[in-house]
Amino acid sequence: MIVEMIPYAVAAIIVVAMLLEIRTGRIPNWLTALPFVLFAVLLVVAEDRTPFYWQMGLALGVFLFGLVMFAIGGSGAGAVKLMAGVALFVPVSNAGYAALIFLVVFFVSAFVFVQLRKIFGSENSKWHLMANAVLPLSFSIGVAGLSGMFLL
Structure with a gap:
């Protein structure tokens, strides 16, 4: 029963990461580690691990793409891990x-x-998105991830 709840826990992690990055401009390491911990739980309790190997291959490819984006300055380390x-x-x-x-x-x-930044933003804003010229990748990652997990 707990295993069926793991995708919902990952969804909550995604939403928290999106909000934290928009607010503070950072995604904490402990938050980006949680999906990996939950996946490890799935590996331990799964009877057939074969589908998970494909998932790990996909995640490795995404991680390598993210490393390239990080190396050229296209994304932050938290976004790559998320x-x-x-x-x-x-x-x-x-x-x-x-x-x-x-x-x-x-x-x-x-x-x-x-x-939104042009209309409502100011340098004194406590929201990182409104105070700085940044684009939070966690928003795009979150919407795509939630869509891929639950809608497609």
């Missing part, structure tokens, strides 16, 4: 669609966040 952790729970059959959702949400949210 993206790999979320990839552990998006079914491989939905991964391509989740990647497309990520790209669409990223470009649309970039426009929306810039417009």
Whole structure:
């Protein structure tokens, strides 16, 4: 019964990460580690681990892509770890669609966040998104991950 609740726990982790990054500009390491811990629990209790090997391969590919993005300054380390952790729970059959959702949400949210910052933003804001010229990747990662886990 607990195993069936793990995707919902991952969904809660994603939502908390999105809110924390928008508010503070950071995703804490303990939060990015939780999907990996939950996946380890799944590995321990699973009778057939074969599907999980494909998930680990997908997550490794996503992590390597994230490392390249981090190396060229396209994302932060927290976003890379969160993206790999979320990839552990998006079914491989939905991964391509989740990647497309990520790209669409990223470009649309970039426009929306810039417009919100122009209208409501100020350097004195306590919200990192409103005080600085940043784009929180956790929002795109979260929407794509939640869509891949529950909607597709």
